[in-house]
Amino acid sequence: xxxxxxxxxxxxxxxxxxxxxxxxxxxxxxxxxxxxxxxxxxxxxxxxxxxxxxxxxxxxxxxxxxxxxxxxxxxxxxxxxxxxxxxxxxxxxxxxxxxxxxxxxxxxxxxxxxxxxxxxxxxxxxxxxxxxxxxxxxxxxxxxxxxxxxxxxxxxxxxxxxxxxxxxxxxxxxxxxxxxxxxxxxxxxxxxxxxxxxxxxxxxxxxxxxxxxxxxxxxxxxxxxxxxxxxxxxxxxxxxxxxxxxxxxxxxxxxxxxxxxxxxxxxxxxxxxxxxxxxxxxxxxxxxxxxxxxxxxxxxxxxxxxxxxxxxxxxxxxxxxxxxxxxxxxxxxxxxx
Amino acid sequence: xxxxxxxxxxxxxxxxxxxxxxxxxxxxxxxxxxxxxxxxxxxxxxxxxxxxxxxxxxxxxxxxxxxxxxxxxxxxxxxxxxxxxxxxxxxxxxxxxxxxxxxxxxxxxxxxxxxxxxxxxxxxxxxxxxxxxxxxxxxxxxxxxxxxxxxxxxxxxxxxxxxxxxxxxxxxxxxxxxxxxxxxxxxxxxxxxxxxxxxxxxxxxxxxxxxxxxxxxxxxxxxxxxxxxxxxxxxxxxxxxxxxxxxxxxxxxxxxxxxxxxxxxxxxxxxxxxxxxxxxxxxxxxxxxxxxxxxxxxxxxxxxxxxxxxxxxxxxxxxxxxxxxxxxxxxxxxxxx
Numbered sequence: 310x311x312x313x314x315x316x317x318x319x320x321x322x323x324x325x326x327x328x329x330x331x332x333x334x335x336x337x338x339x340x341x342x343x344x345x346x347x348x349x350x351x352x353x354x355x356x357x358x359x360x361x362x363x364x365x366x367x368x369x370x371x372x373x374x375x376x377x378x379x380x381x382x383x384x385x386x387x388x389x390x391x392x393x394x395x396x397x398x399x400x401x402x403x404x405x406x407x408x409x410x411x412x413x414x415x416x417x418x419x420x421x422x423x424x425x426x427x428x429x430x431x432x433x434x435x436x437x438x439x440x441x442x443x444x445x446x447x448x449x450x451x452x453x454x455x456x457x458x459x460x461x462x463x464x465x466x467x468x469x470x471x472x473x474x475x476x477x478x479x480x481x482x483x484x485x486x487x488x489x490x491x492x493x494x495x496x497x498x499x500x501x502x503x504x505x506x507x508x509x510x511x512x513x514x515x516x517x518x519x520x521x522x523x524x525x526x527x528x529x530x531x532x533x534x535x536x537x538x539x540x541x542x543x544x545x546x547x548x549x550x551x552x553x554x555x556x557x558x559x560x561x562x563x564x565x566x567x568x569x570x571x572x573x574x575x576x577x578x579x580x581x582x583x584x585x586x587x588x589x590x591x592x593x594x595x596x597x598x599x600x601x602x603x604x605x606x607x608x609x610x611x612x613x614x615x616x617x618x619x620x621x622x623x624x625x626x627x628x629x630x631x632x633x634x635x636x637x638x639x640x641x642x643x644x645x646x
Numbered sequence: 647x648x649x650x651x652x653x654x655x656x657x658x659x660x661x662x663x664x665x666x667x668x669x670x671x672x673x674x675x676x677x678x679x680x681x682x683x684x685x686x687x688x689x690x691x692x693x694x695x696x697x698x699x700x701x702x703x704x705x706x707x708x709x710x711x712x713x714x715x716x717x718x719x720x721x722x723x724x725x726x727x728x729x730x731x732x733x734x735x736x737x738x739x740x741x742x743x744x745x746x747x748x749x750x751x752x753x754x755x756x757x758x759x760x761x762x763x764x765x766x767x768x769x770x771x772x773x774x775x776x777x778x779x780x781x782x783x784x785x786x787x788x789x790x791x792x793x794x795x796x797x798x799x800x801x802x803x804x805x806x807x808x809x810x811x812x813x814x815x816x817x818x819x820x821x822x823x824x825x826x827x828x829x830x831x832x833x834x835x836x837x838x839x840x841x842x843x844x845x846x847x848x849x850x851x852x853x854x855x856x857x858x859x860x861x862x863x864x865x866x867x868x869x870x871x872x873x874x875x876x877x878x879x880x881x882x883x884x885x886x887x888x889x890x891x892x893x894x895x896x897x898x899x900x901x902x903x904x905x906x907x908x909x910x911x912x913x914x915x916x917x918x919x920x921x922x923x924x925x926x927x928x929x930x931x932x933x934x935x936x937x938x939x940x941x942x943x944x945x946x947x948x949x950x951x952x953x954x955x956x957x958x959x960x961x962x963x964x965x966x967x968x969x970x971x972x973x974x975x976x977x978x979x980x981x982x983x
Contacts (some may be wrong), residue, residue, distance in 0.1 A: 328751040347975075465937070517686075537912065538959050541790065541912075556912065556915055556916050557916065558905065558916065559913060559916070572912075573876065575878075575893065575896065575909075575924075576703075576896060577924075578893055578922065578924035579893050579894065579895065579896070579924035579925065579926065580926065581924065581928060582923075582924055582929050583923070583924050584921060584922070584923045584924075585915065585921070585922040585923075586919075586922075587912075587916035587917070587918065587919055587920050587921075588919050589916065589919060592888075592918035592919050631656065643877070
């Protein structure tokens with residue numbers, strides 16, 4: 310390890326647990342000593358870090374599929390960066406890698422947990438988005454979880470978000486009859502139509518049930534749920550018999566301190582023979598190779614567009630996360646360093 | 647058709663739609679003229695008729711998977727009876743058949759819609775229960791809808807009911823690691839333990855979530871839901887990752903005039919990667935032959951017990967249905983004529 314390498318790194322820590330909506334006071338920016346590289350490790354200078362809705366859940370002290378973030382410890386999450394020192398035969402200085410130690414400038418990473426990011430195919434930030442876990446979430450959720458079939462009509466909520474915008478475009482590429490998206494502003498709705506959605510609506514414009522019924526007069530076969538709450542209830546109402554729902558997220562519920570809302574029409578799930586299936590992308594990593602083959606080809610052919618909302622500077626990462634929770638992003642929210 | 651055959655039949659009609667719990671005033675007993683037999687039809691003297699929870703939904707004026715019962719028209723539903731006249735080459739006088747025109751003494755039935763009931767295998771009423779749609783509901787719901795696998799721990803609600811008691815016994819026969827049932831009285835709980843359930847609890851004894859967690863310390867893999875409401879929420883709490891829920895019924899909700907309750911822990915459906923699938927037995931008729939082969943063999947070997955709560959007399963059918971809604975039955979509620 311060269312002596313010119315940094316020995317300290319700025320990082321974002323969880324200062325306190327949010328009660329409802331997160332605020333700047335829940336985060337602290339701290340300069341921390343970097344540990345010595347051990348065998349099998351690499352030192353990575355992060356180029357960009359990911360802020361994602363699921364991180365909100367880890368800020369609560371609740372046992373879940375991922376352990377909660379600890380107060381006073383750095384946050385973590387997806388990141389892409391350049392290897393600047395290596396004690397691993399598998400990664401060389403200059404390699405660009407994707408790994409799980411975001412929210413910091415420099416990271417000491419076990420090389421076995423870092424994946425390659427081929428920047429000749431797409432820019433580094435794409436590996437946090439369309440070519441990364443975001444894209445795999447969209448692809449696996451649509452094809453495996455919701456068992457999408459050619460000719461299906463698909464509804465996606467939070468459709469201007471990182472995952473949602475990919476779900477809609479992938480559905481069209483795979484032969485959907487009709488793709489409908491919901492979003493939270495007129496500009497986002499306009500963007501969905503540009504991306505090839507057949508219909509889109511602003512969920513602030515009225516009852517989601519009525520807006521969806523108008524956009525899908527022949528019903529829907531697949532619903533990809535990023536929102537939960539009244540969107541889920543509306544989708545169940547519009548579902549055709551045998552329809553499938555992939556439950557990916559429920560951003561409408563993450564910051565509420567009240568009891569989460571729930572769909573009151575589960576009787577229709579019985580009557581229509583619907584399937585609701587929750588999933589985490591971690592359970593679908595086996596689809597990664599198939600996904601990357603498809604996505605690299607779609608990107609090369611300009612058949613998929615992916616939007617990024619880029620914020621610069623580690624010190625602005627907490628605000629980027631807070632803004633993400635409020636839906637300030639179109640497409641993938643990324644913080645570049 | 648012999649002139650000794652009856653020309654009138656007593657039948658139960660829907661007098662008015664229940665508002666919440668059904669009452670005797672919602673039904674009327676009427677003597678009606680029987681139509682002349684046409685070619686392809688049979689005249690059946692009903693031996694026994696079925697009253698089932700799903701019929702409550704058809705008493706509402708709501709479009710659903712089955713059309714609502716009409717006010718002033720006879721109710722219908724499962725029945726088993728003896729052919730007393732036939733204009734069909736497929737059914738002879740003396741045959742015992744299962745058909746869909748219950749709630750009446752005599753029925754003119756299209757022979758194509760009637761199935762055989764072999765009373766050398768089991769008594770006629772079994773064809774409304776263990777060997778009929780009730781049994782197929784249990785079998786298909788467990789094996790196909792909930793994708794039961796050997797070694798699974800299974801929870802069944804309403805387990806002393808017609809479907810539930812079969813689900814538990816079939817699960818044990820197919821190699822469940824542990825089967826847990828809930829019911830509404832100490833006598834029903836005792837009966838479940840006699841039937842081979844590994845654990846059972848009375849849901850009146852406390853929080854269903856706590857009672858289930860105590861009965862299933864290692865969690866559950868499959869939940870067969872006959873009840874809905876807090877049972878569904880409790881099951882989601884106790885589910886192991888990858889667990890499957892078959893939504894068969896929601897008797898806790900059928901008679902409420904308030905907004906149906908809903909599970910508030912759908913976030914756990916995402917985190918644990920659970921599948922909830924609603925179903926109607928009509929969608930699984932293709933499993934009928936496989937089911938009947940299994941069930942006939944289990945019955946012949948005395949490996950399955952099925953309970954019946956028998957009420958005598960067509961005039962008592964409305965009260966039998968009302969009592970069924972209150973859980974007065976153990977096993978299948980049948981009205982013999």
